[in-house]
Amino acid sequence: MTHTQKRIVVNNVVMVLSALSALVGMGFLFWILGVLVLNGIDALNWAIFVNEGAPPGYEESGLKHAMIGQLYIVGVATFFGVPLGILAGTYLSEYGQKAKLAEIIRDISDIMMSAPSIVIGAFVYAIIVAPMGHFSGWAGSVALTIIMLPIILRTTDDMLNLVPSTLREAAFALGAPKYKVIIQIVYRGAKAGILTGVLLGVARVAGETAPLLFTSFNDNFLNTDMMEPMASLTVTMYNYATSPYEDWQKLGWAAAFILSMFILGLNIIGRIFLLKKRGK
Template identity: 50%
Template sequence: MTRMQRRTMINRIILILSGLAGVIGLAMLLWIVGDVAIKGAPALNWSFFTELPAPPGMDEGGLANAIVGTLIMTLAATLMAVPFGVFAGTWLSEFGRDSRLGESVRYVSDILVSAPSIVIGMFVYIVMVKTMGHFSGWAGAVALAIIMLPVVSRTTEEMLKLVPHELREAALALGAPYWKIMPQVIYRAAISGMITGIMLAVARVAGETAPLLFTALNSPYWAHSMNEPMGNLTVTLFNYAMSPYDDWHEKAWGAAFLITLAVLSVTIITRLMLRKRSKH
């Protein structure tokens, strides 16, 4: 075999292997999504969205309280994490760019982004659930907010850094103080990117389970306030899937499909927004 033949043969083998890896990887993942859609879609009927959970064995009931609980806690978490994260990101971009302190805040945020979410849940259990003496929707929302925070602050920082320096200089030259320039010029220039980052963070925490296990816990009833254990989709899914009852398994597939659908739609919409913006 000549040298050239050997090279082309090795090339072909590697190409086939890599193509195979590509096909296997994609096929496995499409298999998962397909299964979730096929098994989950039939469970989504009217009562799934409107009724409270029923005991096993009765082919009725729904997860209305869990759906509402997840929405409320995600919203509360967003309201807490966004101001915190935007201010922190503002400091990182505007004042702490080359400082050592800025570098350490950045470093710690990047670690927190991927820190185990179950440990965050445990931390909130220690500082909130244990001191207040009971599980609560607020504790769940705080745990989700902590997970969102580093994502929001880092994307805010990146988006603000994209705003050209000339804009700041022009506004400063007009005599405007910095605290007026930020909301009136810089945030406005970066707003769509910041919203993208926030939406992606929302999509991420909406599907989180581990941080809610010891904070919001779960509940089969409507919550009267966020001061009590709060039903939510992901922990309900976990409990239902681990149970031995077939009708609960069906509901669990339904919940999995609903969560996947919600997370994917938010992600896709956000990406479309981003693409539209970059075209302009």
């Protein structure tokens, strides 16, 4: 075999291996997706949306309490996390720029984005749950806010950076003060990008389970008082899936399906926004 032939053979072998690993990888992932969709659709019915938790064996148990609890916890976290994250990101991009302080905040935020979320749960337990003496929806929201902040901050920073500085200069030349330039020119130019960041940030925290285990805890019934323990789809899913009762496990799959569709939906919408912007 000549050297060239050998190279071609090696090339073909590697390409087949690569395609195979892609196949195996995608196979596993679509297996999981398939399991999720099949079990989820199988478990879905109207009762799930209108009923609250019930003991195992009861026909009419549902997930209404968990869905509403999830909306409360994630909603409150979004309410605080998004404006705070955007404002902090604004500081980095518009005032801090390449200054040392801004760089440190960027680095720390990047690290926090990958830090274990269960540790945030332990932290919130120490500062809120322990002093209050009981779990609460607020504690869950605070944990999710802390997880969401660095994500929103970094995307805002990046997106504002993409706005051409000539736009800012033009506005300054007209005599606009800096805050007006930021709010009326820079934010407007980065709107789609910021929105994408917000959607991806919300999608990310909506799937968090570990930080809720010992902050918002769980509740089998509908509760809209943020001072009390609150159900969430993720913690409910965990509790039901690890229970020995078949109908609870089924509810767990339904919760997994609903939550995944919500998160994938947010991701897809966010991507469409970004594509639209690039297309312009």
